[in-house]
Amino acid sequence: MFSYITRRVLLIVPTVFFALSFLFFLFFTLPGDPVNLIAGGADRNPNPITIQQVTERYGFDDPLVVQFGNYWKRTITWDLGESFRTNRSVNDLLGDKAVNSVRLASWALILEVVVGIAVGIVSAVRRYSLADRFTTIVTAGASAVPVFVLGFILQYVFAVLPNKNDFPEWARIYTSRLGPDSWSLFLIPRGDQWRYLILPAVTLASVSTALAARMTRGSMLEVMRADFMRTARAKGLRERQVVARHGLRNAMLPVITLIGIDFGSTIGSAVLTETVFSWPGLGSAIADSVIERDLPITLGLTLAVVVAYSVINLLVDLSYAWFDPRIRLGQGEAN
Amino acid sequence: MRLKRRGIKLLALFLGLSLVAAACGSDDNEGSGTTTEGTEAPDGSAGGDFIDLGTIVGDPLEHIDPALNSTLDGYQIINSIYDGLTDIDATDPASPKIVPHVAESYEANDDASVWTFKIREGQTFAGGEEILPSTFQRSWERAADLAGDYSYLLTFIDGGAERLDGTADTLSGVKVDDEAMELIVTLDAPYSNFDAVSGFQLFMPTPEEAVAAGEDWENQPMFGNGAYKMETARNDEEIKIVKSDEWAGDYNGDTWDDRLDSITFRVTADPDTSFNSFEAGEGDNGSIPPARVADIEGTYGNTLGVSILGSYHFVLNDRAPEIGGEENLKLRQAVSMAIDREEINEAVYNGSRTTSTGITPPGIPGFKEGICEFCTYDAAGAKALFEEWQAEGNTQAAPLPIQFNADAGHEPVVAIIVDNLAAAGIEAAATPIDGETYFSQLADGVCVICRAGWFADYPTYDNFMFDLFHSTSLDGNNFGFVNDEFDALVDEAKQTTDKDAQAALFQEAEGILLNDATMAIPINWYRGDYVYDEDKVANFPQTNFGLILWEQVKFAA
Numbered sequence: 088m089f090s091y092i093t094r095r096v097l098l099i100v101p102t103v104f105f106a107l108s109f110l111f112f113l114f115f116t117l118p119g120d121p122v123n124l125i126a127g128g129a130d131r132n133p134n135p136i137t138i139q140q141v142t143e144r145y146g147f148d149d150p151l152v153v154q155f156g157n158y159w160k161r162t163i164t165w166d167l168g169e170s171f172r173t174n175r176s177v178n179d180l181l182g183d184k185a186v187n188s189v190r191l192a193s194w195a196l197i198l199e200v201v202v203g204i205a206v207g208i209v210s211a212v213r214r215y216s217l218a219d220r221f222t223t224i225v226t227a228g229a230s231a232v233p234v235f236v237l238g239f240i241l242q243y244v245f246a247v248l249p250n251k252n253d254f255p256e257w258a259r260i261y262t263s264r265l266g267p268d269s270w271s272l273f274l275i276p277r278g279d280q281w282r283y284l285i286l287p288a289v290t291l292a293s294v295s296t297a298l299a300a301r302m303t304r305g306s307m308l309e310v311m312r313a314d315f316m317r318t319a320r321a322k323g324l325r326e327r328q329v330v331a332r333h334g335l336r337n338a339m340l341p342v343i344t345l346i347g348i349d350f351g352s353t354i355g356s357a358v359l360t361e362t363v364f365s366w367p368g369l370g371s372a373i374a375d376s377v378i379e380r381d382l383p384i385t386l387g388l389t390l391a392v393v394v395a396y397s398v399i400n401l402l403v404d405l406s407y408a409w410f411d412p413r414i415r416l417g418q419g420e421a422n
Numbered sequence: 423m424r425l426k427r428r429g430i431k432l433l434a435l436f437l438g439l440s441l442v443a444a445a446c447g448s449d450d451n452e453g454s455g456t457t458t459e460g461t462e463a464p465d466g467s468a469g470g471d472f473i474d475l476g477t478i479v480g481d482p483l484e485h486i487d488p489a490l491n492s493t494l495d496g497y498q499i500i501n502s503i504y505d506g507l508t509d510i511d512a513t514d515p516a517s518p519k520i521v522p523h524v525a526e527s528y529e530a531n532d533d534a535s536v537w538t539f540k541i542r543e544g545q546t547f548a549g550g551e552e553i554l555p556s557t558f559q560r561s562w563e564r565a566a567d568l569a570g571d572y573s574y575l576l577t578f579i580d581g582g583a584e585r586l587d588g589t590a591d592t593l594s595g596v597k598v599d600d601e602a603m604e605l606i607v608t609l610d611a612p613y614s615n616f617d618a619v620s621g622f623q624l625f626m627p628t629p630e631e632a633v634a635a636g637e638d639w640e641n642q643p644m645f646g647n648g649a650y651k652m653e654t655a656r657n658d659e660e661i662k663i664v665k666s667d668e669w670a671g672d673y674n675g676d677t678w679d680d681r682l683d684s685i686t687f688r689v690t691a692d693p694d695t696s697f698n699s700f701e702a703g704e705g706d707n708g709s710i711p712p713a714r715v716a717d718i719e720g721t722y723g724n725t726l727g728v729s730i731l732g733s734y735h736f737v738l739n740d741r742a743p744e745i746g747g748e749e750n751l752k753l754r755q756a757v758s759m760a761i762d763r764e765e766i767n768e769a770v771y772n773g774s775r776t777t778s779t780g781i782t783p784p785g786i787p788g789f790k791e792g793i794c795e796f797c798t799y800d801a802a803g804a805k806a807l808f809e810e811w812q813a814e815g816n817t818q819a820a821p822l823p824i825q826f827n828a829d830a831g832h833e834p835v836v837a838i839i840v841d842n843l844a845a846a847g848i849e850a851a852a853t854p855i856d857g858e859t860y861f862s863q864l865a866d867g868v869c870v871i872c873r874a875g876w877f878a879d880y881p882t883y884d885n886f887m888f889d890l891f892h893s894t895s896l897d898g899n900n901f902g903f904v905n906d907e908f909d910a911l912v913d914e915a916k917q918t919t920d921k922d923a924q925a926a927l928f929q930e931a932e933g934i935l936l937n938d939a940t941m942a943i944p945i946n947w948y949r950g951d952y953v954y955d956e957d958k959v960a961n962f963p964q965t966n967f968g969l970i971l972w973e974q975v976k977f978a979a
Contacts, residue, residue: 139587140569141569172484172485173482173483173484173485173640173641174637174638174640174641175641180658183657183658184658239694239698242695242698242702243698246698246699246702246704247698247701247702249702250701250702250703251701259702259703261699261702261704262695262698262699262702262704263690263691263695263698263699263704264659264688264689264690264699264704265659361691362691362692362695363691363695364691364695365659365688365689365690365691365695365699367658367659367689371691372658375481379481
């Protein structure tokens with residue numbers, strides 16, 4: 088087990104190297120000359136002198152291979168460089184954004200796990216009941232409504248209308264931004280922070296919660312028909328124990344995979360939610376940097392996302408063994 | 423100057439969405455919907471902390487250093503922190519005037535090639551450093567070192583080009599006498615509007631700390647000689663400026679002592695989020711999404727009535743065989759006449775813009791209404807002109823491509839133009855191109871009919887005619903419009919010191935551009951786009967440069 092974990096952790100190194108190298112070279116195939124853009128050529132024709140100075144300052148006149156080598160030399164020493172456009176340190180930027188993304192993604196994950204799995208179980212156990220039909224409709228709707236539409240409607244209903252109708256202060260929720268940025272134990276919102284967190288977290292969790300509920304229901308229904316469930320009931324276990332100990336644990340593998348992937352993508356790709364709610368996270372910063380051809384930001388922030396993905400994948404794989412003791416990680420390789 | 427680029431493809435989606443919100447918007451907030459244009463602040467409460475949600479809309483600002491910034495959003499903040507040699511007195515929006523500010527007076531020699539600024543005594547930066555003529559020399563050389571987008575303005579000064587390209591150590595055209603408080607600037611070529619340019623952000627004085635910090639200055643708590651300063655460094659969420667007690671006052675010497683204590687500019691992702699946050703009571707102003715104009719008028723205070731000195735237009739490529747050249751003049755004129763600018767304004771912008779009759783907008787000294795002879799909608803006339811063009815043996819081999827940067831709100835404008843042209847018998851096709859590619863292609867000069875826009879940097883006619891259309895301009899003229907007569911008129915106008923004679927020359931040049939050559943098609947002039955709650959904010963003046971006069975903003979009593 089330990090050697091398995093060590094090998095998987097070491098595998099993150101080539102993953103990060105290939106992902107970022109691929110991005111680095113891909114950047115130079117994008118239309119839109121970065122030098123021209125940095126020199127102010129987004130909608131004007133910049134001064135040739137400015138272009139020349141930008142070229143020299145950022146080393147764009149070096150051969151691509153030299154630029155590539157320099158990039159990795161800096162990255163290995165944890166110097167992610169500075170933004171082409173704002174001159175701000177990417178290390179600092181990463182520190183700010185990653186924390187916000189992880190917090191938002193974690194709360195979306197909590198909602199997804201708690202609500203999604205609970206709804207899925209209820210639907211499966213009470214198949215074709217009113218509750219099942221209701222959740223089927225709601226989850227189908229939640230998967231279909233685009234994130235930015237939901238976000239916009241939530242803003243209007245829970246923030247704009249209460250303000251327009253002079254609701255008391257305790258009933259106010261805010262539409263955008265990080266808010267006071269006050270947290271306990273990294274993750275627990277303190278003071279008014281929850282008023283800023285709740286709408287983006289619900290919005291970000293909406294689609295994935297619906298998918299988790301659907302998948303839990305499907306997976307549970309399949310497991311409920313299995314022989315070992317009948318055996319468990321025959322042993323005289325109560326239905327609740329049958330569902331929780333035997334059903335749920337076996338049905339969780341595909342759900343855990345889905346949730347793991349979701350968590351990774353909500354950290355790095357929550358562009359729409361972050362945009363609608365002006366939440367300063369990694370996803371929108373990466374998207375903006377690509378549009379603005381700000382390579383140091385694109386690569387620096389992507390580095391964090393790739394590492395996060397790799398670690399989450401590892402945790403998901405480890406969790407398989409916990410959910411299903413028949414799985415012995417790394418055994419095939421050892422043999 | 424450009425507005426902050428909204429490099430996000432969501433905008434078009436949100437524009438659609440806001441129609442939904444408009445439909446369910448409540449009308450229970452009664453308001454007069456008046457526009458604030460004047461500069462006399464009504465009674466209100468003193469001080470207060472203002473939360474601005476309407477300025478930084480889109481991504482966080484790239485730059486807030488006067489030597490680096492090129493956006494109007496950034497200039498809002500820079501203009502509050504720094505004061506320049508001159509300022510713009512926009513009390514009469516129809517006729518803004520250049521007035522001395524940090525300079526107590528200035529004069530030019532007869533041919534406007536040498537400008538002498540007398541710097542006011544006893545002015546300091548917020549850090550206490552005295553402002554001397556040499557402060558400007560040092561600040562301009564710093565601007566050359568940083569080589570921001572606007573650094574080309576330094577080439578107006580003798581030796582500026584050499585300083586920029588590194589072949590000279592100093593700006594040879596700048597001489598200072600700190601004893602006599604004189605700053606003497608010799609220009610590379612005579613230029614009678616240099617007083618307007620000298621007050622622009624690139625030429626604003628910066629303290630010695632800025633020189634030491636270089637390009638990192640904007641990431642520190644910046645201070646200058648303006649009404650406000652920063653106490654904390656900017657971040658991606660907000661920029662906060664606080665009252666500077668060292669401020670010497672505006673160009674009239676008025677220190678607006680009861681001005682706001684602080685202004686926090688918060689970053690919002692797009693106009694709809696900005697407006698939602700404003701309506702949710704999270705800030706004191708917001709940005710107006712185009713689709714919400716009708717909802718806002720009569721409900722909230724707004725600056726929709728302020729004509730902004732900016733032009734939304736299309737440029738035509740003289741080198742493109744399907745539209746350029748003398749042989750296609752009638753086709754170009756027919757295209758311009760066929761466009762129903764009122765329909766565009768009503769359908770796309772809810773009537774919130776001014777349909778234009780030229781490129782240069784009202785408020786620019788020398789402006790003349792109705793220069794463009796082919797900007798009045800006349801479908802029958804356009805059809806007749808097009809048929810004349812065909813009768814001369816010309817045919818359309820393919821629909822005319824109308825190119826624009828996609829997902830930035832231009833789709834409905836171009837759709838109407840294509841319909842208008844079809845009604846006149848002219849085949850055209852909307853050709854959206856992703857933003858970065860579009861601007862690269864524009865710079866490479868490969869467009870046919872291309873969307874363009876421009877905001878005035880300072881109130882001069884040449885900021886439109888020279889910067890956009892002169893053949894030697896560094897900015898923008900990349901669509902092949904080379905007209906010796908036009909160039910000569912603009913060159914002569916720039917050097918002409920008599921304002922009436924200068925205006926006549928510029929107007930004549932614009933007539934060539936729009937009528938004799940028809941190389942640009944004006945569509946509309948911009949209007950203000952701030953909304954605020956009149957019950958809370960008593961005064962919110964926006965000049966026609968788009969700048970908010972922050973020292974005059976007041977909360978209601």
